[in-house]
Amino acid sequence: MITVEEALTHVLALVAPLEAEPAPLIQAAGRVLAAPVVARRDQPPFPSSAMDGYAVSAAQVAPGDRFTVIGESAAGHRFAGRLGPGEAVRIFTGAPVPEGGRRILIQEDVQREGDVITVGARPDAAAYIRPAGGDFAVGHALEAPRVLSPTDLSLIAAMNCPVVQVTRRPVVALIATGDELVMPGETPSPDQIIASNSFALKALFEAHGAEVRLLPIARDTRESLTTVFGLTEGSDLIVTTGGASVGDHDLVGEVAATLGMERAFYKVAMRPGKPLMAGRMGDAAMVGLPGNPVSSIVCARIFVVPMLRRMLGLPHGPVPRKHARLAVDIGANGPREHYMRARIEDGRITPFARQDSSLLTILASANCLMVRAPHDPPREAGADVAYIPFGASD
Numbered sequence: 001m002i003t004v005e006e007a008l009t010h011v012l013a014l015v016a017p018l019e020a021e022p023a024p025l026i027q028a029a030g031r032v033l034a035a036p037v038v039a040r041r042d043q044p045p046f047p048s049s050a051m052d053g054y055a056v057s058a059a060q061v062a063p064g065d066r067f068t069v070i071g072e073s074a075a076g077h078r079f080a081g082r083l084g085p086g087e088a089v090r091i092f093t094g095a096p097v098p099e100g101g102r103r104i105l106i107q108e109d110v111q112r113e114g115d116v117i118t119v120g121a122r123p124d125a126a127a128y129i130r131p132a133g134g135d136f137a138v139g140h141a142l143e144a145p146r147v148l149s150p151t152d153l154s155l156i157a158a159m160n161c162p163v164v165q166v167t168r169r170p171v172v173a174l175i176a177t178g179d180e181l182v183m184p185g186e187t188p189s190p191d192q193i194i195a196s197n198s199f200a201l202k203a204l205f206e207a208h209g210a211e212v213r214l215l216p217i218a219r220d221t222r223e224s225l226t227t228v229f230g231l232t233e234g235s236d237l238i239v240t241t242g243g244a245s246v247g248d249h250d251l252v253g254e255v256a257a258t259l260g261m262e263r264a265f266y267k268v269a270m271r272p273g274k275p276l277m278a279g280r281m282g283d284a285a286m287v288g289l290p291g292n293p294v295s296s297i298v299c300a301r302i303f304v305v306p307m308l309r310r311m312l313g314l315p316h317g318p319v320p321r322k323h324a325r326l327a328v329d330i331g332a333n334g335p336r337e338h339y340m341r342a343r344i345e346d347g348r349i350t351p352f353a354r355q356d357s358s359l360l361t362i363l364a365s366a367n368c369l370m371v372r373a374p375h376d377p378p379r380e381a382g383a384d385v386a387y388i389p390f391g392a393s394d
């Protein structure tokens with residue numbers, strides 16, 4: 001059995017960064033920017049008013065000062081002339097400041113009678129002029145790679161770039177295997193259960209930028225597995241769950257090998273997740289996840305998400321770990337690196353007592369995975385331990 005670190009190195013070597021493609025800005029949320037976006041104009045492109053009021057050429061004003069209103073500058077419609085001493089231009093938020101304008105008197109600070117305004121008792125000292133290029137100037141770059149956030153999209157739009165280069169989404173073919181599985185809503189026979197793994201995996205992979213094709217459940221026969229593997233054409237990554245262990249009906253590895261899978265490894269010193277396999281199959285990478293629900297989800301997080309990140313051109317090292325203090329005493333760990341479902345609260349971490357890899361309720365109650373090295377000795381409450389956040393938003 002290889003270590004988790006070795007297995008991660010292997011799976012990352014099975015994939016390569018994907019090519020870029022253009023995406024209209026309106027469809028670019030959450031995509032990975034593949035090339036820098038460079039501003040085509042200054043923003044604002046002209047000195048503009050930050051308030052509704054009057055532009056004047058005086059830098060300082062005093063109560064009682066009077067100005068004659070000679071015109072108007074509205075957003076989208078500038079005042080064409082120039083401001084001289086004693087003159088004011090009615091101006092609105094976002095409008096170009098007329099030539100010669102040095103400050104904006106907000107309308108609350110003046111009284112207007114006809115074409116004359118008089119400064120009130122305590123005029124605001126601020127100039128309320130946004131300089132040209134004050135937000136960004138021509139040539140300002142939003143660097144790649146980055147996952148495009150809602151705010152990024154507005155910034156790119158303001159830069160006047162309607163189309164961006166993004167990394168193509170990795171296409172993942174997802175296959176659940178097992179005679180015991182039926183889809184939610186179907187009527188299981190007394191010996192059957194509901195196929196649940198694919199739902200977490202599809203959501204997890206999509207949250208990390210993949211396009212997921214959910215293929216039909218493959219039965220525990222060579223024929224059925226061969227048929228469903230045949231449906232993976234065009235995918236970048238094939239992910240199976242189940243049928244990975246050593247039982248008579250665990251046929252995934254054998255059938256994949258018959259179909260040309262070049263195996264990189266089988267079995268990892270990890271709990272849950274021991275019977276993990278990976279390799280190349282035709283044009284795609286292939287990862288065979290164990291069938292136990294928690295094993296499949298934890299392995300997907302630890303191995304498949306970094307593979308997706310590599311394909312997307314994002315940093316893709318091991319899932320970052322944090323540290324916290326144990327809230328309880330724990331016994332020695334076994335020979336496998338243990339990813340324990342746990343809860344961290346107020347900086348103190350408590351692993352659940354039940355860690356069987358079939359228990360989805362425990363995973364749903366956890367907000368992190370506490371990581372223990374192989375053969376880690378018993379630890380007392382207060383000891384420093386590593387963990388990976390793994391909850392609703394991870």
Ligand SMILES: Nc1nc2c(c(=O)[nH]1)N[C@H]1C(S)=C(S)[C@@H](COP(=O)(O)OP(=O)(O)OC[C@H]3O[C@@H](n4cnc5c(N)ncnc54)[C@H](O)[C@@H]3O)O[C@H]1N2
Pocket residue numbers: 176177178180181193194195196197198241242243244245246247250272273274275289290291292293295357
């Ligand atoms: N003699 C040994 N037996 C087992 C070993 C071993 O080393 N020696 N390893 C155990 C470990 S660890 C794991 S993990 C499991 C993994 O086995 P498989 O990958 O072959 O998975 P299955 O046997 O097909 O299923 C395991 C379990 O999970 C349920 N399952 C499968 N797919 C789904 C799904 N899509 N949704 C919900 N539940 C699913 C399945 O019904 C089984 O209960 O092997 C151990 N055995």
Ligand code: MOO
Pocket residue numbers: 270271272273274275290292295357
């Ligand atoms: O490794 Mo299995 O995933 O322990 O249940």
